[in-house]
Amino acid sequence: xxxxxxxxxxxxxxxxxxxxxxxxxxxxxxxxxxxxxxxxxxxxxxxxxxxxxxxxxxxxxxxxxxxxxxxxxxxxxxxxxxxxxxxxxxxxxxxxxxxxxxxxxxxxxxxxxxxxxxxxxxxxxxxxxxxxxxxxxxxxxxxxxxxxxxxxxxxxxxxxxxxxxxxxxxxxxxxxxxxxxxxxxxxxxxxxxxxxxxxxxxxxxxxxxxxxxxxxxxxxxxxxxxxxxxxxxxxxxxxxxxxxxxxxxxxxxxxxxxxxxxxxxxxxxxxxxxxxxxxxxxxxxxxxxxxxxxxxxxxxx
Amino acid sequence: xxxxxxxxxxxxxxxxxxxxxxxxxxxxxxxxxxxxxxxxxxxxxxxxxxxxxxxxxxxxxxxxxxxxxxxxxxxxxxxxxxxxxxxxxxxxxxxxxxxxxxxxxxxxxxxxxxxxxxxxxxxxxxxxxxxxxxxxxxxxxxxxxxxxxxxxxxxxxxxxxxxxxxxxxxxxxxxxxxxxxxxxxxxxxxxxxxxxxxxxxxxxxxxxxxxxxxxxxxxxxxxxxxxxxxxxxxxxxxxxxxxxxxxxxxxxxxxxxxxxxxxxxxxxxxxxxxxxxxxxxxxxxxxxxxxxxxxxxxxxx
Numbered sequence: 001x002x003x004x005x006x007x008x009x010x011x012x013x014x015x016x017x018x019x020x021x022x023x024x025x026x027x028x029x030x031x032x033x034x035x036x037x038x039x040x041x042x043x044x045x046x047x048x049x050x051x052x053x054x055x056x057x058x059x060x061x062x063x064x065x066x067x068x069x070x071x072x073x074x075x076x077x078x079x080x081x082x083x084x085x086x087x088x089x090x091x092x093x094x095x096x097x098x099x100x101x102x103x104x105x106x107x108x109x110x111x112x113x114x115x116x117x118x119x120x121x122x123x124x125x126x127x128x129x130x131x132x133x134x135x136x137x138x139x140x141x142x143x144x145x146x147x148x149x150x151x152x153x154x155x156x157x158x159x160x161x162x163x164x165x166x167x168x169x170x171x172x173x174x175x176x177x178x179x180x181x182x183x184x185x186x187x188x189x190x191x192x193x194x195x196x197x198x199x200x201x202x203x204x205x206x207x208x209x210x211x212x213x214x215x216x217x218x219x220x221x222x223x224x225x226x227x228x229x230x231x232x233x234x235x236x237x238x239x240x241x242x243x244x245x246x247x248x249x250x251x252x253x254x255x256x257x258x259x260x261x262x263x264x265x266x267x268x269x270x271x272x273x274x275x276x277x278x279x280x281x282x283x284x285x286x287x288x289x290x291x292x293x294x295x296x297x298x299x300x301x
Numbered sequence: 302x303x304x305x306x307x308x309x310x311x312x313x314x315x316x317x318x319x320x321x322x323x324x325x326x327x328x329x330x331x332x333x334x335x336x337x338x339x340x341x342x343x344x345x346x347x348x349x350x351x352x353x354x355x356x357x358x359x360x361x362x363x364x365x366x367x368x369x370x371x372x373x374x375x376x377x378x379x380x381x382x383x384x385x386x387x388x389x390x391x392x393x394x395x396x397x398x399x400x401x402x403x404x405x406x407x408x409x410x411x412x413x414x415x416x417x418x419x420x421x422x423x424x425x426x427x428x429x430x431x432x433x434x435x436x437x438x439x440x441x442x443x444x445x446x447x448x449x450x451x452x453x454x455x456x457x458x459x460x461x462x463x464x465x466x467x468x469x470x471x472x473x474x475x476x477x478x479x480x481x482x483x484x485x486x487x488x489x490x491x492x493x494x495x496x497x498x499x500x501x502x503x504x505x506x507x508x509x510x511x512x513x514x515x516x517x518x519x520x521x522x523x524x525x526x527x528x529x530x531x532x533x534x535x536x537x538x539x540x541x542x543x544x545x546x547x548x549x550x551x552x553x554x555x556x557x558x559x560x561x562x563x564x565x566x567x568x569x570x571x572x573x574x575x576x577x578x579x580x581x582x583x584x585x586x587x588x589x590x591x592x593x594x595x596x597x598x599x600x601x602x
Contacts (some may be wrong), residue, residue: 006474066371067362096513096514096517097513097517115536122582132556136442137441138439139441140438140439140440140441140586140587140588141584141586141588167494168398168493168494177578177579179581192493192494192517193468193469193493193494193495193591194494194591196584196586196588196591197572197575197580197584197587197593199584200577200582201581201582205303207579212397212398213397213520213521214395216398216493216517216518216521217517217518217520217521218518219514220514220517220518271498274498277478278478278502279498279502280480280502281423281501281502283442283497283498283500285441285442285497286441286498287441287442287497289494290494290495290496290497290498
């Protein structure tokens with residue numbers, strides 16, 4: 001009567017649960033069905049020159065950078081990676097339901113040819129040349145939200161600005177009180193409820209495509225803001241490399257579903273209107289940070 | 302130029318960061334300041350008869366049950382706890398950015414005098430006798446949202462129903478496709494972005510007051526839906542007890558800020574309008590699941 005496996009359907013909002021449900025005529029398609037029906041051209045391979053591999057003892061975290069939204073910060077991060085700045089640094093902070101952050105515990109490592117201060121890119125000028133797929137659902141924090149190349153995006157036509165939203169997996173550039181003080185030498189990743197209040201106050205430079213569980217499961221720091229009080233708790237970063245600088249054979253082959261594709265539109269609709277043997281009351285709404293943009297291993301490998 | 306500690310202010314949306322900021326005349330009060338100014342009568346001690354201690358190898362998770370929102374389910378869970386049903390069971394599932402779930406891996410343990418099926422309590426009749434503190438901010442998933450006794454709540458005046466929202470730390474009753482199949486023998490806790498799409502489709506019976514990090518850091522399961530494929534990965538549950546059945550000396554002394562208090566109103570306003578040396582662009586909005594209801598050790602201990 002209380003089978004655990006039967007209860008697999010119990011918390012049915014996950015990314016893949018729908019595949020377990022029996023087919024009924026009226027139900028919305030499952031994610032698995034939508035992806036199975038997608039066409040190869042609906043998938044995009046991230047640019048290796050804009051992809052970071054963060055090598056941790058437990059594995060690789062893959063970040064796609066977003067030069068269209070934070071060009072100066074992304075360029076600085078790429079410079080730091082090319083010059084091996086991050087190698088041997090550490091994850092120094094894990095705050096529950098908020099962020100994991102890495103940087104230089106010694107605070108003394110020179111930044112090389114990277115810049116120490118950058119003009120803020122908390123927003124950038126609205127670029128209508130980008131393929132923006134609007135989410136029709138109303139957002140509380142921004143006039144418009146949607147997706148550009150797999151990134152969750154907000155826009156304000158009034159001020160003609162755009163910015164990446166702080167969703168789960170967002171990679172941001174830590175800064176001090178001075179808005180110019182973020183330079184990419186310390187980065188954070190959102191590991192909890194989307195802290196949308198940070199939007200427009202700090203630069204988001206990318207998002208994690210793979211390996212979130214390597215960050216989200218880290219022991220939380222006991223000091224204020226989740227910093228590790230004891231340096232023995234620091235998690236070493238073996239290296240951070242641009243994928244383009246890694247030999248082809250060692251690269252991960254990922255594809256991201258194009259957010260301007262028909263299959264993504266179907267996915268958005270299914271999220272909003274899901275109704276099936278388990279879900280009787282469709283949500284009729286979807287938050288920008290509840291969508292989840294599909295990433296898969298390339299079948300071309 | 303890139304001090305990690307200076308960057309503590311960097312990701313400044315956390316619960317306690319404001320305390321690090323220097324005082325300026327125009328800034329909103331920090332959480333620490335609001336709580337320091339709160340009065341003893343603004344804090345509530347949860348009823349020990351409605352509080353669960355989940356004892357894990359690494360420590361205690363404390364759950365406050367919500368009989369006002371799922372009376373039948375809460376009563377069944379209390380019966381299961383009183384009869385030691387959960388002792389020796391295990392956490393069998395951890396799905397990244399979604400839920401941790403526990404239950405009986407053998408699927409054979411008798412439920413004792415608890416019921417195996419319950420009438421669904423995905424919503425309950427709107428109860429105007431409850432102290433509902435409305436959040437003025439518009440919500441995407443529900444006509445009204447706010448707080449009752451520290452619990453995040455949604456209401457629909459049209460259908461005269463109320464329900465607990467799936468925020469971080471929400472404790473829900475796993476079920477199968479049959480809406481009557483949830484009985485409390487398997488429970489899940491939200492460990493990621495609020496899966497609000499589950500609202501009104503499954504019973505939420507409480508919320509975690511302490512110990513979220515003991516759940517959120519668990520290794521993710523590799524099987525579908527985050528189930529552990531190998532039973533050696535199961536995390537044993539030593540016991541689940543009602544606080545009222547634990548000797549006084551072994552009880553945790555927690556207090557929850559009353560969500561109908563003046564200090565909580567100040568906190569909501571500060572969340573919505575935060576502006577200080579770090580945050581230049583106030584969010585002007587707060588989501589129900591981004592508020593965070595303060596819990597503290599009782600100073601009366």
